[in-house]
């Protein structure tokens with residue numbers, strides 16, 4: 061299950077944005093971002109649920125511990141262009157012929173699909189700077 065080869069990519073991916081992304085915070089950025097993040101790794105309750113769902117559904121076994129991609133594509137890259145609707149459809153219906161399973165049978169994923177998107181969008185935007193997040197106090 062948890063294979064090692066992602067380790068080398070770990071150091072390379074998360075630290076990237078030296079310049080703050082325009083959408084780094086939901087408040088004050090026109091409300092465009094679906095997440096709120098403080099200090100790179102403290103997130104709002106909904107985004108926190110997204111992270112828990114990511115963990116519970118074990119998306120990392122195909123997309124990498126840092127969303128950098130393994131047998132599945134990098135979601136850091138994908139969510140820069142994939143619409144929220146296409147994200148939702150892909151995760152719930154899967155792309156079975158291409159190795160992406162369906163998650164519509166997972167009550168947690170179904171209930172928290174928006175939260176999952178928010179978490180992954182924050183990672184893709186570079187606003188959430190590490191895969192592991194904790195709640196804003």
Ligand code: HEC
Nearest residue numbers: 117118119122131132133138147150151155158159160161
């Ligand atoms: C068994 C391996 C596997 C698991 C587990 C998995 N995926 Fe995937 N996923 C893939 C593969 C392979 C693709 C590429 C499908 C294709 O070529 O269109 C993919 C594609 C995607 C895409 C579309 C990317 C794009 O650029 O179009 C998204 C979004 C995605 N996965 C999200 C998730 C999420 C979220 C989870 C956990 C809930 C998850 N995946 C779990 C293998 C997996």
